[in-house]
Amino acid sequence: MNALHYVPWAGVPSITSVALLSDLVASHRWFERTDRRAMLATLAILCIIIYAAVLGFLPDIYRLGFTPLPTVLLALTGIVLARRSTPLAVFALVVLLAFDLHLLPSMNLFDYIVDPIGGTFAIGWCAWRAAQAVFARPATVSRRAAATP
Numbered sequence: 001m002n003a004l005h006y007v008p009w010a011g012v013p014s015i016t017s018v019a020l021l022s023d024l025v026a027s028h029r030w031f032e033r034t035d036r037r038a039m040l041a042t043l044a045i046l047c048i049i050i051y052a053a054v055l056g057f058l059p060d061i062y063r064l065g066f067t068p069l070p071t072v073l074l075a076l077t078g079i080v081l082a083r084r085s086t087p088l089a090v091f092a093l094v095v096l097l098a099f100d101l102h103l104l105p106s107m108n109l110f111d112y113i114v115d116p117i118g119g120t121f122a123i124g125w126c127a128w129r130a131a132q133a134v135f136a137r138p139a140t141v142s143r144r145a146a147a148t149p
Helices: 015-025 033-054 062-066 069-084 086-100 109-113 116-135 143-147
Strands: none
Touching: 015 033, 015 086, 015 109, 015 116, 033 062, 033 086, 033 109, 033 116, 062 069, 062 109, 069 086, 069 109, 086 109
16 A cells, blocks of 8 residues: 555645645755746646646646647756755756656656645645735835925
8 A cells, every 4th residue: 555545535645746745855955046936926827727627627738748838848947046046946847757657647747746635735826926926015205304305
């Protein structure tokens, strides 16, 4: 029996969720704060798009995961990211390697990037960050600065 037998409701975690959880366990040593934010925002956007397509609100984008197009796009994204963030480029390479070696029980690349639990967390995180930005207190002006003409 594997560990996934005990949590059937959670499904198989994506490589993205595993990378973010392992970064959390490693006390944020693998990804910078901006990289984590970019990963969570991208995961939230992809989750919304893919699951909206699966539910029939958008054209069936999920089927593209069975074609070589997303693989090529992820490889090109990794190449572009290599100059800006080496950990994100390595992450893209790890996802491609996991997909090529069929480490998960799926033949769709999107299943290696997005999963329901990680996507729900990413959407919640983005909503929380947006609420913080909207409801943040404006900076108060000091009395001395306000008194000067």
